[in-house]
Amino acid sequence: MASERDNDVKFLDIPSPPNVHGLDIGLKAKWGRGNQLYVFPSPSEATELVFELRRPQQQPQAQIHEVRWNTDMYSPITRKLVNESHNTFKALQKFGSEINETNRRTQLVKFSRRYRSVMKACVIDLQTSIDGTIDESEKQEFMGQVQLFEIIELIWSLCEILFIENLKGGAIMIHLLDWVKWHFTQPNELCQHALQEDNPENSSFYWDAIYSFVLQGRVGDARSLLALHSLKDTDTFTSIDELLRKMPIYADFSGLTLGEFDLKWRYWQEECARRLDDGDFGHQKNLETICKILCGEDQVFVDLCDLCQSWYQMVISKHLYTNPTVKAFDLQYHIQPCIDAFGGNSQLATLDNIIHAALEFDIHQVIKESSAQLSNWWFSAHITDLLHHAGQLDLQKLKVNIFLQLPTCMTD
DSSP states (O other), X not given: OOOHHHHOOOOOOOOOOOOBTTBOEEEEEEXXXXXXXXXXXXXXXXXXXXXXXXXGGGSOOOOOEEEEOSOTTOSHHHHHHHHHHHHHHHHHHTOOSOSOHHHHHHHHHHHHHHHHHHHHHHHHHHHHHHHHOOOHHHHHHHHHHHHHHHHHHHHHHHHIIIIITTTTOOBOHHHHHHHHHHHOOHHHHHHHHHHTSSSGGGSTTHHHHHHHHHHTTOHHHHHHHHTTSTTTTSHHHHHHHHHHHTOOOOOTTSSOOHHHHHHHHHHHHXXXXXXXXXXXXXXXXXXXXXXXHHHTOHHHHHHTHHHHOSHHHHHHHHHHHHOTTOBGGGGGGGSHHHHHHTTOGGGOOHXXXXXXXXXXXXXXXXXXXXXXXXXXXXXXXXXXXXXXXXXXXOGGGOOSOGGGSHHHHHOO
């Protein structure tokens, strides 16, 4: 399959070789290493015969032009990433298939996190380089690489949750909430802005910060902000704080089965709905909005879509308050309304398409989109190898031959 970047024709101006005594001089090229060409002037065979009859000084001097593209993996920092990830790759090839399913999943998650650790170290090194350079073009190049690897880490960590950590299709909400918390930090920024005020409740960021924390399931942080309000001891504030405090969160170590947790959660949400219907928060519209989130009302998520930041965050927030025991494979059936809230499919960008494919459990499309749209093959090659070892990928169905790119992605 020809990727979009293969079909995206780019033009490069190279100074024309001198025309010597009316004789045409053309260009030739030799492959260098990776995405590299050496371009130089070269006469045709007839012109070359004429030059042989002349003195050397009459022949044009050759100037070699080095042409490179998609070179983001050739800097010293990214070469370090390539070298260190190669060690993980070699260890993964020795990973046996004979161990039982539980241990196998645990080991594969460890391999995945080793790759992510290398990525994070690379981002830190790039950020240090940004702070240490005064050359604006260099700074922009480093910033572009930081953005690229942050996107790669975002996609990789979601793939880890959906396809590796969750091989048996169990409840994944707790993992998705961690994914949102670590990659989308707007609630922290809103909170910091609010806390800069002597009286945080008067800040224009105060309630948005609380809503954002609730949407991400960070009820403890939301309660801490509510505790700063001057009306915190009133019945309405005490009531909403109690609902937040008692909100059940499912975790593998909670000791509850999914059925037991679901029963407990539904009882809690029925209590939220009862208090909302009884008008307990009618005089406090901000608290009423919080309670509507807890009740999982569709319209409140649409009203607060700017605080969700993206349609896929809205998918997770809505499931948290409507179906917290959702299985990974079932996420795809609730995507479209959230996409529509953010302007519909026509507004989807490259990252949206990749995450969309992941949430629809279309692993092959994730690989194809990543291969076509990301500016290097490092992610596509290594995530394909990892998913192959996890038994999640049928290489016969993958039209992009990722493994042809592995030597480029791993050699120094």
